[in-house]
Amino acid sequence: MRLEIDNSDIPVLCRACEARHGGICGALDPAELLRLGKMTSRQRYPARTILLTPGEHTEYCSNILNGVVKVSKLLPDGRQQVVELQFAPDFLGHPFAAESNVFIETASAVELCSFPRHMLKSMTAESAALQNRLHRQVLRQLDQARDWMMTLGQKTAAEKVASFLIMLAGHLHPSEADRSKSFDLTLSRMDIADFLGLTTETVSRQLTALRKAGVIHIDKARHVSIINPQGLRAAAAQ
Amino acid sequence: MRLEIDNSDIPVLCRACEARHGGICGALDPAELLRLGKMTSRQRYPARTILLTPGEHTEYCSNILNGVVKVSKLLPDGRQQVVELQFAPDFLGHPFAAESNVFIETASAVELCSFPRHMLKSMTAESAALQNRLHRQVLRQLDQARDWMMTLGQKTAAEKVASFLIMLAGHLHPSEADRSKSFDLTLSRMDIADFLGLTTETVSRQLTALRKAGVIHIDKARHVSIINPQGLRAAAAQ
DNA sequence: CGATATATTGAGAAAAGTCAAAATAAGTGG
DNA sequence: CCACTTATTTTGACTTTTCTCAATATATCG
Structure with a gap:
């Protein structure tokens, strides 16, 4: 057959x-x-x-x-x-x-x-x-x-945002290697905040901090590229 | 048979x-x-x-x-x-x-x-x-x-502690009516804090606040009686 | 009863929230 | 495609909540 x-x-x-x-x-x-x-x-x-x-x-x-x-x-x-x-x-x-x-x-x-x-x-x-x-x-x-x-219970705002990016990258690009992942956030800052137990302002500030630290790149607010995966993992306390 | x-x-x-x-x-x-x-x-x-x-x-x-x-x-x-x-x-x-x-x-x-x-x-x-x-x-x-x-994500410390007491009372006395429930906490303040994403000090302060508000009675730190179940539910934001 | 662990209370520090304003992005109709 | 409107995001100044550190009080255990 x-x-x-x-x-x-x-x-x-x-x-x-x-x-x-x-x-x-x-x-x-x-x-x-x-x-x-x-x-x-x-x-x-x-x-x-x-x-x-x-x-x-x-x-x-x-x-x-x-x-x-x-x-x-x-x-x-x-x-x-x-x-x-x-x-x-x-x-x-x-x-x-x-x-x-x-x-x-x-x-x-x-x-x-x-x-x-x-x-x-x-x-x-x-x-x-x-x-x-x-x-x-x-x-x-x-x-x-x-x-x-x-x-939600133990991590700081900075760790929460970094953890979120790692989680999302893992789901959107499951097969790819770690380096230079690039993806759309899909969620608004409000959605991310409601997921992380933070406010939109805090999410925004933490994303800016990661960007200024050279860990990620942000394009038009919703598109994120991970420049330094190792730095991101460290920021996420994982 | x-x-x-x-x-x-x-x-x-x-x-x-x-x-x-x-x-x-x-x-x-x-x-x-x-x-x-x-x-x-x-x-x-x-x-x-x-x-x-x-x-x-x-x-x-x-x-x-x-x-x-x-x-x-x-x-x-x-x-x-x-x-x-x-x-x-x-x-x-x-x-x-x-x-x-x-x-x-x-x-x-x-x-x-x-x-x-x-x-x-x-x-x-x-x-x-x-x-x-x-x-x-x-x-x-x-x-x-x-x-x-x-x-963990949305509630205040006061609401977390009240929610914890309601949850625990529900599990330890599932059949009883709401009023004047009395039970042992079993967990230490540290365990409760680790469950609620708080510190022991904050848990202690919130329990004291509930006690002073006449919502609960605390005996020897670990034994709790719910005096005002309705007040506790309100405090838990449920 | 004394020793040790656990819990409470207080004062000051840090983190995250709130409110307001500015900047950027997205959507709409000409 | 552009100007205009609206929604979203970022940034800043200030407030509130919770944490940290230290001291005291209370419980538990041998």
């Missing part, structure tokens, strides 16, 4: 999918993929689209195909904490609960592959590998959340 | 276990419980026992039967962030990885029910219900971690 015969069983949508192997779909065999593919729709959202608000019900889950998604929590008085940034090929949504307890918004232009939650439910019941993959992603998310708790 | 016949299949150890129904064992049928029970040992640890350090390998997982377990992360320079407090009947350990990336220590006298990690691995492969329960616990832990990120 030739490979392309196998491949022909895979939905066209999935064959071209950048996220297929890394995301939860990597745990599915062609038959399962076909079943899921029939219920799936691919959608584009511009930056700053609200995808879900706390208390809102949804019957859909998604895979992130590209772009950055911002997950945050709100206090009654309006204070906001960004609790996670999600990148392709992350799974987005709650496999068991219909009601969201977080605020989910696109931070850049985003493409999602969405499918009904009940599909996920029935497929996890059949495929231990799928549930395993979902389980592992949540463990990874928990670990990241804990790392961020360390940043 | 009488109930006690069913019950006789359950290991003696498990029959008397306070955590059986709430913890992961609640997902197991008597046969599975018996299999796991044979590999299980119940152990007591005094307060401040180090259970696992970052990088250390372990081939065991546990259920917490009672007591409080402190999970923390360390920075190279010694700064510490407590990233979670775990209570009975939580599952303790990583179902997939042998190497720990956190520092785990008992915060009070603790009783654990430990079993080999490979047992968990083989049992999750067979029982979707067990994997599901583990998966749900991690989702709950992630949600708690996110709530704590909000506390």
Whole structure:
């Protein structure tokens, strides 16, 4: 049996999918993929689209195909904490609960592959590998959340901003070597501040300090190049 | 068939276990419980026992039967962030990885029910219900971690301390009504500070402020009674 | 009861926040 | 493409919060 015969069983949508192997779909065999593919729709959202608000019900889950998604929590008085940034090929949504307890918004232009939650439910019941993959992603998310708790609770403003740049560079350019990374921030100073537990002014001042120290270069406020990765790591206390 | 016949299949150890129904064992049928029970040992640890350090390998997982377990992360320079407090009947350990990336220590006298990690691995492969329960616990832990990120990033020292007391009261007296809760702090001021991203002095000052405001009563530094639960919630910004 | 660890309190220093203004970037219609 | 408007970012001066260091008080343990 030739490979392309196998491949022909895979939905066209999935064959071209950048996220297929890394995301939860990597745990599915062609038959399962076909079943899921029939219920799936691919959608584009511009930056700053609200995808879900706390208390809102949804019957859909998604895979992130590209772009950055911002997950945050709100206090009654309006204070906001960004609790996670999600990148392709992350799974987005709650496999068991219909009601969201977080605020989910696109931070850049985003493409999602969405499918009904009940599909996920029935497929996890059949495929231990799928549930395993979902389980592992949540463990990874928990670990990241804990790392961020360390940043939020113990680090100084300068260390927080440096840590943020390192984290973002790692997600946007996972394969590249350390030196001279260059990327778009996507998030506004306000978003970064809400992620780091700082104010926009403090974020701006710390970015300026890193720039003046020759560690990074900033172009038009949103585009960052890391000139001295080692210096940045030192500034992040890592 | 009488109930006690069913019950006789359950290991003696498990029959008397306070955590059986709430913890992961609640997902197991008597046969599975018996299999796991044979590999299980119940152990007591005094307060401040180090259970696992970052990088250390372990081939065991546990259920917490009672007591409080402190999970923390360390920075190279010694700064510490407590990233979670775990209570009975939580599952303790990583179902997939042998190497720990956190520092785990008992915060009070603790009783654990430990079993080999490979047992968990083989049992999750067979029982979707067990994997599901583990998966749900991690989702709950992630949600708690996110709530704590909000506390760490956005709240003032006063709000952090009030939030901590509410959280602890909820875990130590889950069934009781709100009014006049009374409990032991278990953690030192240092531990609380490392959990809240504050210093011991600030924690102490904020506790004193709550005491002087008539919201709580403190006895011998470690025993707290909540006099005005509503005032405490208001102080926590929740 | 004394010794040691833990917690509280006070005074001054440092970090980050607030408010206001200026500078830069982005969006819009001619 | 440019001028104009609006939003975002940066910078400065000052305030507040929390930290640091030191002293005192209180608990815990043998």
